[in-house]
Amino acid sequence: AVRLASEGADVAVVARPAQEGGESEYGTLAETVAQIQALGRKAIALSYNLGDQNLDCSEIVNQVEVELGEVDLLVNNVAGGGYKNMEDWTDKQVATVLQLNFWTPWRLARRCLPGMKKKAGGSILNISSTAAHFLNGPPFVDKVASKQGTIYGGTKAFLNRWSESLASELYD
Numbered sequence: 001a002v003r004l005a006s007e008g009a010d011v012a013v014v015a016r017p018a019q020e021g022g023e024s025e026y027g028t029l030a031e032t033v034a035q036i037q038a039l040g041r042k043a044i045a046l047s048y049n050l051g052d053q054n055l056d057c058s059e060i061v062n063q064v065e066v067e068l069g070e071v072d073l074l075v076n077n078v079a080g081g082g083y084k085n086m087e088d089w090t091d092k093q094v095a096t097v098l099q100l101n102f103w104t105p106w107r108l109a110r111r112c113l114p115g116m117k118k119k120a121g122g123s124i125l126n127i128s129s130t131a132a133h134f135l136n137g138p139p140f141v142d143k144v145a146s147k148q149g150t151i152y153g154g155t156k157a158f159l160n161r162w163s164e165s166l167a168s169e170l171y172d
């Protein structure tokens with residue numbers, strides 16, 4: 001977010017509310033906004049639990065458009081999941097990982113695309129993971145992403161394939 005601001009962008013940053021762990025090694029939303037504003041750019045912080053399956057992603061984009069204008073660049077950097085054996089995942093946990101790693105990026109992109117199409121420009125950057133790569137084997141490497149990556153790696157592979165198709169669909 002700070003790098004984008006240093007290149008001249010106004011930025012909206014979104015993260016979980018602080019009581020749900022909105023702080024990270026990179027700082028809080030407020031600290032990020034302060035760094036961006038120190039560069040002379042506009043910035044807003046929005047607290048949302050992007051893993052909430054009832055979240056209306058349009059609400060997020062609506063707030064951004066009111067404060068900063070139409071979205072030119074959407075960076076989907078949300079992720080969640082972890083690694084464990086397939087039989088240890090509950091359906092509810094899988095649904096949350098799908099929400100974070102696929103549905104939230106999908107819904108945010110779907111909401112931003114009309115404005116980007118209208119002005120014939122814009123970009124969507126979906127951050128993925130090497131856990132999405134096909135595994136070589138057998139024998140398979142003895143690493144956690146190989147042995148326990150069914151859900152996290154699978155959802156990121158889903159994100160990758162969708163991103164490629166969307167790029168192809170919209171290229172012209």
